[in-house]
Amino acid sequence: MRRGLLLLVSSPGGAGKTSLSRRLVADFKGMTLSISATTRPPRPGEVEGREYLFKTREQFEAMIAADELLEWAEVNGHRYGTPKGPVMAALEAGRDVLFDIDWQGARQVARQAPEDSVRVYILPPSWSDLARRLHARAQDDQAVIEQRLALGRREVAHWTEYDYVIVNKDFDHAYADLVHIYRAERMKPGRNPWLPPFVESLREEEV
Numbered sequence: 001m002r003r004g005l006l007l008l009v010s011s012p013g014g015a016g017k018t019s020l021s022r023r024l025v026a027d028f029k030g031m032t033l034s035i036s037a038t039t040r041p042p043r044p045g046e047v048e049g050r051e052y053l054f055k056t057r058e059q060f061e062a063m064i065a066a067d068e069l070l071e072w073a074e075v076n077g078h079r080y081g082t083p084k085g086p087v088m089a090a091l092e093a094g095r096d097v098l099f100d101i102d103w104q105g106a107r108q109v110a111r112q113a114p115e116d117s118v119r120v121y122i123l124p125p126s127w128s129d130l131a132r133r134l135h136a137r138a139q140d141d142q143a144v145i146e147q148r149l150a151l152g153r154r155e156v157a158h159w160t161e162y163d164y165v166i167v168n169k170d171f172d173h174a175y176a177d178l179v180h181i182y183r184a185e186r187m188k189p190g191r192n193p194w195l196p197p198f199v200e201s202l203r204e205e206e207v
């Protein structure tokens with residue numbers, strides 16, 4: 001018996017949030033990754049249903065109209081949103097859910113479920129480091145990279161809305177920090193409804 005938490009991870013694009021998130025989901029069986037819907041075209045190597053559910057603008061509008069999204073936002077000229085169904089199913093099954101979403105989405109989810117949300121912001125050690133990573137990734141062309149860097153510089157202002165901040169200078173360190181945050185948050189009494197009956201049984205136990 002456990003009450004699932006919503007781990008909302010945001011960062012400027014390229015700061016390593018996606019790799020950190022995917023590693024956490026791979027290492028912890030109780031954690032499910034929320035797969036977002038987006039109108040952005042797939043990047044090389046991205047697979048439908050693994051990175052995103054790729055939608056046309058019309059399909060995305062239909063999802064909004066049918067109230068199928070927990071939150072949605074426009075980022076860099078494209079729409080991104082979190083389908084409600086899989087999140088509810090995971091929570092009902094007692095699982096935690098990790099969201100790789102921007103500050104607008106994190107804010108919306110945290111408003112809807114303040115008790116269950118934990119917000120983590122990942123910062124790059126510097127903008128030049130971030131630019132280097134975006135170039136090395138070679139998934140976007142120069143103009144898109146510049147646009148993403150400019151967006152990152154604006155969006156980083158929202159870091160104060162987060163419960164935790166990690167500077168991703170070194171992947172292993174940053175990952176260890178993320179694991180610490182997740183483990184500590186899992187141990188909060190409110191997330192463990194089995195605790196009161198357990199403590200009661202301890203009180204009643206005869207030795």
Ligand code: 5GP
Binds near residue numbers: 071082101103106
């Ligand atoms: P990218 O195009 O690089 O995959 O993602 C661009 C931005 O959109 C990232 O900051 C990512 O976290 C954010 N994003 C991805 N999915 C969602 C979502 O479902 N909702 C919101 N609000 N942002 C999202």
